[in-house]
Amino acid sequence: MNATDRTPADLLRSALAADPGRPLVTFYDDATGERVELSVATFANWVAKTANLLQGDLGAEPGDRLALLLPAHWQSAVWLLACASVGVVAEVGGDPAGADLVVSGPDTLEEARACSGERVALALRPLGGRFPQPPAGFADYAVEVPGQGDRFAPFAPVDADGPGLVVGGEELSYAEVVERARADAAGRGAGEGARVLSGLGYDSWEGLSAGLYGALATGGSVVLCRNLDALSPQALEQRVESERVTLRV
Numbered sequence: 001m002n003a004t005d006r007t008p009a010d011l012l013r014s015a016l017a018a019d020p021g022r023p024l025v026t027f028y029d030d031a032t033g034e035r036v037e038l039s040v041a042t043f044a045n046w047v048a049k050t051a052n053l054l055q056g057d058l059g060a061e062p063g064d065r066l067a068l069l070l071p072a073h074w075q076s077a078v079w080l081l082a083c084a085s086v087g088v089v090a091e092v093g094g095d096p097a098g099a100d101l102v103v104s105g106p107d108t109l110e111e112a113r114a115c116s117g118e119r120v121a122l123a124l125r126p127l128g129g130r131f132p133q134p135p136a137g138f139a140d141y142a143v144e145v146p147g148q149g150d151r152f153a154p155f156a157p158v159d160a161d162g163p164g165l166v167v168g169g170e171e172l173s174y175a176e177v178v179e180r181a182r183a184d185a186a187g188r189g190a191g192e193g194a195r196v197l198s199g200l201g202y203d204s205w206e207g208l209s210a211g212l213y214g215a216l217a218t219g220g221s222v223v224l225c226r227n228l229d230a231l232s233p234q235a236l237e238q239r240v241e242s243e244r245v246t247l248r249v
Contacts, residue, residue, distance in 0.1 A: 006160035007174035008084040011216040012047065015040045023195075023221045025212075026243060027074040031227040034126045036074055043078065049148035050082035050141075055155060057144065058101060058118045062087030062156050063163070066101045067094035067115060069108040072202040072226055075122055075141070077212045079103055080165075084174055087158040091166040093203050109135050120144070168204050180205070181213035185220075190247050194220040197245040199228035210249040 002014045015024065020041035027036045038046070054060045066088050070076040083090040088101075096102040096115035103120045104112035112119055121138035123131045130142035164174035172180070188210070190196055196215060200207035215222040223243050225231075231239070240248065 006178055007158055007164070008081055008177055008213060008216060009158065009174075010160075011178060011213075012040075012044055012081055015216060015219065016044045018219065020044070024215065025074050025077055026221065026223045027226070028223070028228075028239070029073075029126075029226045030230040032126065036127070038074060043074075043081075045150055046075075046078045046145075047081040047085060048150055048152040049145050050078050051085040051152040051154075052148040053120075053141075053145055054082050054088060054101075055086045055152075056148070057139075058120070060086055060088050060101060060118075062154075062158060063089065064100040065089050065091055065094065065098070066103060067096045067099035067112070068092050069094075069096070069102065069104040069112055070122065070124075070202070071105060072198075072200065072207060072211055072224055073105075073124055074224065075124065075128065076202055077224070080208070080212065084158070084164060084177075085152055086154055087156065087162070089163045089166060089171075092168075092208070094166060103141075104138070106131075109138070113137060165208075167202075167208060170205065172205075177213060178217060181209050181217040184209040185214040185218045188214070188247060188249065190214055190218055190220060192219050194218055194246050195223065195244055196220060196247045196249055197223040197225065197240060197243065198249045199225045200249060206249075 005011045024040045024043045025038045096112050101118045102112045102115035119138045122141045134140045160175040165172045198211040
């Protein structure tokens with residue numbers, strides 16, 4: 001990674017320039033049996049499309065607050081990087097009533113209706129599938145995102161020292177996210193190119209660092225596991241071996 005990278009979006013651009021074909025996020029949902037693997041290039045394409053949706057169709061601007069009501073999921077990771085690309089502050093588990101926009105999973109739709117701004121819903125179905133019936137008052141992400149552009153350019157430069165992420169009641173700038181992710185990775189012993197298996201949620205900094213930002217900061221990759229408690233110890237060991245995991249969190 002480039003030492004001059006100061007935002008998560010910078011880290012993603014450097015990863016794309018260095019090795020677009022390598023795996024970045026491998027996602028498992030052990031309640032459904034879903035497995036999705038995204039290379040750096042594929043992940044970056046989803047981020048570009050989502051950032052275009054956010055900036056264009058939803059009219060988001062730098063400094064706007066987005067309540068992110070999603071679990072640890074590959075699409076959640078995409079939204080976090082899209083927010084960083086536009087300059088929108090991602091408030092993980094934030095209060096929709098105080099947010100400019102809300103992005104909700106299928107289990108938090110009623111809570112998300114408190115947002116008076118734009119609302120987007122994700123079905124979180126395998127392969128990024130759409131809702132069978134779109135929820136009233138929400139744009140269905142799986143319907144809206146495919147037609148967005150594959151390249152993204154922000155209307156205004158993103159301030160690395162401005163607010164970027166709120167998690168666990170703490171607000172971090174984009175630069176602080178990058179700095180902490182680098183320090184955390186070093187502290188975990190996750191060196192360059194590490195492949196980290198994380199069963200942590202995205203509702204804490206530790207979960208976000210281990211399950212997304214650390215991989216971006218070190219040129220590594222993450223095996224992100226939702227509902228990992230549904231997996232037997234033997235099956236977990238098989239996954240560690242088959243996915244060539246170098247570190248478990």
